[in-house]
Amino acid sequence: MTESLPALTEPAGAAAPHVPAVRRGAFRRLVRNPLGLVAAVVLLVVVVGAAAAPWLTTHAPDAADLRSAFGPSAPGHPLGLDSAGRDIWSRLLFGARNTLGGALLALAVAMVLGIPAGLVAGYAGRWFDAVSGWVVNLLMALPAMIVLLAARAIIGPTVWALMIILGVLAAPSFFRLVRGIVVNVRHELYVDSARVSGLPPWRIIGRHVLVVVRAPIIIQISLVAGVALGLQAGLEFIGVGSSSDLPTWGGMLNEGFQFVQRDRTLLLWPGLALGLTSAALVLLGAALRDVLEDRGTDPVVRRRDRAAQRAVAPAVLDGKAERSPLLSIRSLAVSYALPDGSQREVVHEVDLDVRPGEVVGLVGESGSGKTQTAFSALGILPSGGRVSRGSIQVDGQEVVGLSAASWRQLRSHVVSYVPQEPMSNLDPSFTVGSQLVEPIRAATGASRAQARERALGLLRSVEIEDPERTFRAYPHEISGGMAQRVLLAGAMACNPRLLIADEPTTALDVTVQAEVLEVLRRLQQERGLGVLLVTHSLGVVADLCDTVAVMQDGRIVESGPVDQVLTAPREEYTRRLLAAVLDEGQPPTVAAGRADEGER
Amino acid sequence: MLFYVVRRAAAGVLLLLVISFLTFVLLSLPGQDVGRTLLGLNASEQAVAAKNSQLGIDRSVLAQYGDWLSGAVRGDLGTSWFTSEDVWTAIGNRLPVTLSIMVGVTLVTGVLSFGLGVWAGVRRGAVDRFVQVFGVAGYALPGFLVTLVLVLVFAVELGWFPAIGYVPLTDSVGGWLSTITLPIIALSIGSVAGMAQQVRSSVIEVMRQDYVRTLVSRGLPMRSVLFRHVLRNASAPALTVLGLQFVGLLGGAVLVEQIFGLPGIGAMTVSYTTRGDVPIIMGLLMVSVVGVVVINLFVDIAIGLLNPKARVA
Numbered sequence: 052m053t054e055s056l057p058a059l060t061e062p063a064g065a066a067a068p069h070v071p072a073v074r075r076g077a078f079r080r081l082v083r084n085p086l087g088l089v090a091a092v093v094l095l096v097v098v099v100g101a102a103a104a105p106w107l108t109t110h111a112p113d114a115a116d117l118r119s120a121f122g123p124s125a126p127g128h129p130l131g132l133d134s135a136g137r138d139i140w141s142r143l144l145f146g147a148r149n150t151l152g153g154a155l156l157a158l159a160v161a162m163v164l165g166i167p168a169g170l171v172a173g174y175a176g177r178w179f180d181a182v183s184g185w186v187v188n189l190l191m192a193l194p195a196m197i198v199l200l201a202a203r204a205i206i207g208p209t210v211w212a213l214m215i216i217l218g219v220l221a222a223p224s225f226f227r228l229v230r231g232i233v234v235n236v237r238h239e240l241y242v243d244s245a246r247v248s249g250l251p252p253w254r255i256i257g258r259h260v261l262v263v264v265r266a267p268i269i270i271q272i273s274l275v276a277g278v279a280l281g282l283q284a285g286l287e288f289i290g291v292g293s294s295s296d297l298p299t300w301g302g303m304l305n306e307g308f309q310f311v312q313r314d315r316t317l318l319l320w321p322g323l324a325l326g327l328t329s330a331a332l333v334l335l336g337a338a339l340r341d342v343l344e345d346r347g348t349d350p351v352v353r354r355r356d357r358a359a360q361r362a363v364a365p366a367v368l369d370g371k372a373e374r375s376p377l378l379s380i381r382s383l384a385v386s387y388a389l390p391d392g393s394q395r396e397v398v399h400e401v402d403l404d405v406r407p408g409e410v411v412g413l414v415g416e417s418g419s420g421k422t423q424t425a426f427s428a429l430g431i432l433p434s435g436g437r438v439s440r441g442s443i444q445v446d447g448q449e450v451v452g453l454s455a456a457s458w459r460q461l462r463s464h465v466v467s468y469v470p471q472e473p474m475s476n477l478d479p480s481f482t483v484g485s486q487l488v489e490p491i492r493a494a495t496g497a498s499r500a501q502a503r504e505r506a507l508g509l510l511r512s513v514e515i516e517d518p519e520r521t522f523r524a525y526p527h528e529i530s531g532g533m534a535q536r537v538l539l540a541g542a543m544a545c546n547p548r549l550l551i552a553d554e555p556t557t558a559l560d561v562t563v564q565a566e567v568l569e570v571l572r573r574l575q576q577e578r579g580l581g582v583l584l585v586t587h588s589l590g591v592v593a594d595l596c597d598t599v600a601v602m603q604d605g606r607i608v609e610s611g612p613v614d615q616v617l618t619a620p621r622e623e624y625t626r627r628l629l630a631a632v633l634d635e636g637q638p639p640t641v642a643a644g645r646a647d648e649g650e651r
Numbered sequence: 652m653l654f655y656v657v658r659r660a661a662a663g664v665l666l667l668l669v670i671s672f673l674t675f676v677l678l679s680l681p682g683q684d685v686g687r688t689l690l691g692l693n694a695s696e697q698a699v700a701a702k703n704s705q706l707g708i709d710r711s712v713l714a715q716y717g718d719w720l721s722g723a724v725r726g727d728l729g730t731s732w733f734t735s736e737d738v739w740t741a742i743g744n745r746l747p748v749t750l751s752i753m754v755g756v757t758l759v760t761g762v763l764s765f766g767l768g769v770w771a772g773v774r775r776g777a778v779d780r781f782v783q784v785f786g787v788a789g790y791a792l793p794g795f796l797v798t799l800v801l802v803l804v805f806a807v808e809l810g811w812f813p814a815i816g817y818v819p820l821t822d823s824v825g826g827w828l829s830t831i832t833l834p835i836i837a838l839s840i841g842s843v844a845g846m847a848q849q850v851r852s853s854v855i856e857v858m859r860q861d862y863v864r865t866l867v868s869r870g871l872p873m874r875s876v877l878f879r880h881v882l883r884n885a886s887a888p889a890l891t892v893l894g895l896q897f898v899g900l901l902g903g904a905v906l907v908e909q910i911f912g913l914p915g916i917g918a919m920t921v922s923y924t925t926r927g928d929v930p931i932i933m934g935l936l937m938v939s940v941v942g943v944v945v946i947n948l949f950v951d952i953a954i955g956l957l958n959p960k961a962r963v964a
Contacts, residue, residue, distance in 0.1 A: 191895065192666055192943045196902030197920055201932045204924040205678060274790075281793030282902070288795060289909045289921055308799060308910070311807060318799065326796055333791035431864050455873060463870030475861040480883050480958050489879075490869035525959045538865070545870060 080342045087338025093331040097324070101147035110138035112145040112298040121314050133303070133317055134310050143320055146298040150287070150325075153214045153299075154279040160218025161275055165225025166268065172226070173233025174256060180230075187223040195220045195282060203291050210286065210299075217282055221275055228271050232264050266343035273336035277329050284325050300325045376447055377549050377581040378405040378428060378466075384440035385423045385432065385605075396439065398423050398605045403583075407548060410575060410582040412592035412613070414628070415602035421585045424602070425551050428583065429468050430458050445549065463494035467542040469552040469571075473534035473559070477526035483537050484522035491544050509540035513570050532563035539570060543578075550575070553585045568595065589632050593617055601625050652955060659951045663944040670940055671723070671933070675716045678929050679708075685732060688927075706732060719933065728937070729930040731923075738934040741919070746938070748817055748915035749904055751827070753942075755835040756900060760842040760893070765882075767843070768850025768889070772858065773877065782847050789844020795906040798837040802910060805833060815912030834907045841903070842896050849892040853885035860884070887954045887961070894950040901939050 081087045100107065115135040124131045129140045172180040198220065199213050206212050236242055236259065245255050287301025288308075300321045307318030385398035398420040405411045413421045426432045428443055430450060443450050446465045450458070470476040478486055487506035491497055497505065503522075510518035513536040521529060521537065529537070535555065542550060555571065556564040572595060575582055584596060592599050592613060599617075600610035601624065609622040620626045686702035687694070694702075703709045707718060722729060728738035771782040806814035812833045818826030857863065858881060866876050905917035912918075916935060923931045954961050 189666060189669060191898065192940055192947070193670065194898050194901035194939050194943065196905045196917075197936060197939050200905070200920050200924040201674070201678070201936055204927040204929075204932055277791065281795075284793060285795050285902075285906050289906060291921065291925060304796075304799065311803065315803075318803070322796055322799065326792055329793055329796075330788075330791035333787060337787050429868050431868050433859070433864075459870050459872060461870075462868055468865065468868035470861060470865050472861060476865040478862045478866065478880050478884065479960055481880070486866075489875070490866075490871055493871050493875065527960050541865075541869060 081338060084338045084342060086334050087342065090331040090335040090338060093327055094335065097147060097328050097331075098151070100144050101151055104141070104144035104148060108138065108141035108144055110141050112142045113137060121310075121317075131316060134306055134314075139303075139317070139320055142298040142303060143300075143324055146300045146303060146321070147324065147328075149210070149297060150280065150283055150300045151328075153210055153283040154276055156211060156214040157218040157221060157279040157283070158272065158276050160215050161221035161225055161279075162268075162272070164219060165222035166229050166264075168222070169226040169229025170233055170256060170260065170264075173230040174237060174252065174260065176234075183226065187226055190220055190223050193220060196285070199282075199286060200291060210283070213286060214279075214283065217279060221279065224275055225268070225271060228267055229264050232267060233260055236260055236263050266339075269343065270336050270340045273332045273339060277332040277336070280325070280329050280332065377407050377409075377445070378403070378583060379444040380404070380424070380428065380441070381443075382441035383424065383427060383438065383443060385420070385427055385436060386439035388435045388437075394439065396605070397436075398427070401441070401602075401605075401607055403600055403607070403610075405549060405581040405583050407581050408579045409598065410584060410596045412596035412599040413583060413585045413602060414587060414589060414592055414599060416587060416628075419602040420605035421602045422553055423605075425553050425583060425585045429462070429466060429551055431468070463490070463545050465545075465547060466549040466551065467545055467547040469539055469542045469550060469555045471554040471557055473531045473538055474526065476538055477534055479526050481525075482522070483524050483526065483529065487522075487537070487541055487544060490541070494545050506540075506544070509543055510537070512543065512574070513537070513540045514566075515540075532559055532567065535559060535563075535567050536570065539567070539574070543574060546578075548579075548581060550580050550582045551585075552582060554587070555584070556591065557587070571595070589617065589628060601628070655955050655961075656948075656952055659948055663948055667937070667940060667944060668720075671720065671937060672716060674936055675719060675933060676712055678932060679712045679715065685927075685929075689732065719930075723937065728934040731928050731931050733926055733928050738930050741931065742916065742934050742938055745915050745919050747819065748913050749908070749917060751820065751831050752834050752838065752904060752907070752913070752915065753897075753900060755831060756838045756842060757893070757897070759835060759839040760846055760896070763839070763843045764846035764850055765886075765889070767847040769854055769877075769882065769885075771847070771851045772854025772885075773881075779851070782851055786844045786848035789841050794838065794841045794903045795910065797840055798834075798907055798910050801833055801837050817911075817913045817915075830911075830913070834911050834913065837907055838900060838903050842900060845896060846889060846892055850885065850889045853888045854881060857881045857885045883957050887958050890950045890953055890957075894947045897946045898943050901942065 081091070115137050116132070117135060119132050121132060121134060131139055133139055133142065168183050172183045195217060199216060202216050203213060239259075242255060242259050245259060250258075284299070284301035284304065287299040288305045290302070290305055303321035304318065304325070307314075307321060310317055380401055380403040383398060383401040383403075384396055386394045386396045389395055401420075401424055403411070403413070403424070413424065415421045423432070423436070426436075427438050428445065428450075430453065432438070438451050441451070445461055448457075448461065450461065453461075477483065484503070484506060487509060488499065488502040491502040491505055492499070495502075507518045507522060510521055515521050515533065515536055521533065526534060535558075539555070542552075552571070556567050559567060568591065571582075574580065575595075582595075584591070586592060596613050598611060599613050600607045601616070601622065602608070603624050609616060609620065609625050616625060617629065620629060685706060685708055686699035690698055690702055700709070707715055719729065726739065728742070730737055731741065734741075767778070767782050767785075771779040802814055805811050812829055817830050820827040863876060863881060866880055867873070901917075904915065905920055907913070908915045908917035909921055916938065919931075920935050923935070
């Protein structure tokens with residue numbers, strides 16, 4: 052399932068350490084990207100024009116003829132003449148040399164300084180990381196334009212020297228990018244193992260690290276080049292770059308702006324040249340990002356799909372009428388939209404019932420669709436996923452296509468959820484207490500003080516020793532086991548009758564697991580809860596459940612009372628699961644380790 | 652929290668010290684004969700020497716820096732070499748212009764980019780595509796080029812705003828507004844483009860977090876999940892970008908003030924630096940770096956308030 056839903060597991064925006072290297076065919080794909088192709092062609096034209104300037108022009112860029120100032124376009128002067136009677140076409144092409152050259156110089160300096168420093172700081176860390184981090188903070192606090200102006204006061208109007216300084220100021224953008232990625236890669240297992248196997252650092256950097264930073268650097272180059280171009284032209288525009296005879300786009304813009312009332316074309320041509328080149332650089336960067344990072348579009352749920360989601364008619368079911376009052380799932384199918392617009396069904400034809408006071412185990416290995424089934428019953432499928440067929444009744448109410456308001460009613464009073472990872476399921480920015488109080492108030496309209504009392508009572512009921520202190524704590528200040536108790540307390544806040552627990556103990560230490568399960572069992576018995584317990588542990592099932600359903604590849608392959616299924620399994624798959632437990636002879640787990648990575 | 656703020660502030664002060672020292676040393680390096688430049692070629696050697704010693708530039712760089720620093724902490728940035736103006740007065744006269752623009756741009760950027768970014772991140776669809784295209788476009792075009800187009804269209808062609816000049820707020824509110832509106836729009840385009848993108852991607856990132864799903868499962872209304880939890884967690888990275896953008900805005904202000912003929916810090920930088928007036932250059936650089944440090948301190952405090960973990964780190 053992991054490979055089928057790339058966009059769901061991929062962190063957005065973060066510099067993913069798995070950015071694939073510049074692949075073969077990247078160029079072909081870039082050319083096929085219309086925006087990228089146009090941008091590349093524009094840049095090529097500009098560069099060729101600049102390089103071939105002497106052969107493409109008939110007049111020198113500084114040959115002035117005051118009599119024909121502001122002259123219109125004429126043979127030999129395709130774009131006309133400027134305020135001093137100089138050929139605009141020629142100044143534009145020769146100006147490209149100076150303007151692009153300046154930007155290129157700044158870019159080169161930034162790369163030479165930033166990339167190696169970023170590699171070393173990210174890979175070796177220690178004092179170099181600390182020192183370079185400080186230098187980078189310092190550079191980033193400096194306003195480039197003002198520093199360049201100050202520098203010009205000292206070193207005089209030599210635009211090349213200013214571009215070197217600009218390169219120094221732009222180096223942090225490469226440094227931070229490279230360092231960030233390298234720090235990530237360094238902690239990857241394959242780099243660790245390379246290090247353990249005694250590969251020298253330069254080999255590791257060459258083989259594993261450079262491959263990963265290459266694509267982001269290429270993208271960054273086009274972005275920094277765009278910025279450098281803008282600043283170069285900006286400096287020339289305010290007339291502090293070079294002497295006015297040297298043709299530059301910024302200088303031409305300055306002249307055009309002075310005579311804007313008289314002749315707009317003076318502004319038009321350099322403006323167009325600068326705008327197109329700069330836009331081409333940034334668009335090329337955007338296209339390169341799409342190609343190199345291979346980012347498909349998110350499986351965005353389009354409005355149409357959303358409507359379709361609501362419109363799914365509850366399946367008309369056959370006559371075996373009598374459905375369980377608490378949770379009843381019939382012929383459920385869950386589908387995900389793929390980036391290419393097609394749908395992939397991950398849960399097929401699932402039937403499941405939970406009666407009041409009954410604990411139903413849903414077991415299966417990672418990716419078998421058990422979490423998807425549980426999420427469907429809570430209406431919290433991730434974006435892109437939807438119930439594509441079938442019917443789910445919670446407390447007798449059909450919930451497929453239910454409105455947001457009705458869902459809130461159900462979640463506030465009937466059904467609640469205990470998640471898998473304790474730490475990531477608490478909002479790090481709010482205290483434990485406020486995360487308990489808020490839903491209580493939303494559900495019951497209780498006053499702050501009442502809700503607080505109730506929350507403290509809940510914390511006591513999950514056997515937290517110092518409820519007051521936990522109430523005031525932030526999530527990062529409590530342990531994983533404590534956090535899972537808090538989540539259990541949160542699930543109890545609405546006095547639910549149905550609890551849906553998704554691997555509630557998987558992420559915990561073995562000893563803590565037993566304690567949390569004990570709390571869960573007690574709460575279930577005290578309150579007569581119906582529980583749907585998603586787990587991959589047959590031990591938990593044997594311990595807690597009345598009935599069990601076994602899932603494989605999105606289908607329920609076997610279900611029945613726990614005694615029967617565990618002692619006399621009918622299906623080969625169930626037998627294998629059981630055998631695996633017996634072989635290991637330890638806490639019975641079906642799929643150890645990173646369970647359900649793909650399902651979250 | 653207090654400790655966190657104090658530490659951040661101390662880091663800012665340290666940064667100021669280092670930058671001021673480096674700048675001062677670099678500005679003193681080339682050994683220009685300032686006295687000669689001021690008095691002209693006909694002045695006698697003695698007069699030049701006297702002038703240099705009057706300005707204090709015949710002493711060691713360290714001694715000069717010590718003097719400058721002890722003045723600076725008392726709010727005395729020295730006097731201009733060329734016009735004998737008090738540096739602080741000269742800057743103080745022009746600061747309101749630049750501040751008007753910067754505050755305006757920050758407000759516009761904050762409101763628009765959070766609005767657009769959250770909308771795009773939550774609803775996706777057309778708004779999302781707009782924010783992404785706008786993000787690329789705003790980044791793709793050099794700010795001053797956009798400014799030139801704005802002047803051309805709204806000031807020269809349509810005549811809705813004056814093309815150049817500045818009316819102080821104390822003279823006329825309407826006049827002040829009409830002179831700073833176009834500059835603010837010009838500078839905001841780029842910064843809204845960049846920051847709306849950032850807000851959008853952090854909103855999307857936070858919406859995918861497990862705790863958002865859990866909060867929804869607790870029966871909280873979407874409104875409160877969005878505005879209390881998602882927004883709070885998404886705003887820290889966005890605020891960091893705002894801090895970074897401020898540095899770029901100072902550069903943008905130089906160009907925009909030049910184009911609109913606004914008598915602010917930026918225009919002042921252009922005119923004074925061409926002459927190599929060291930006390931003024933030091934003053935201008937320090938004022939802008941103080942601006943950057945203060946903004947980043949605000950950002951750090953805001954992030955500390957929003958995210959309890961940041962206070963520890």
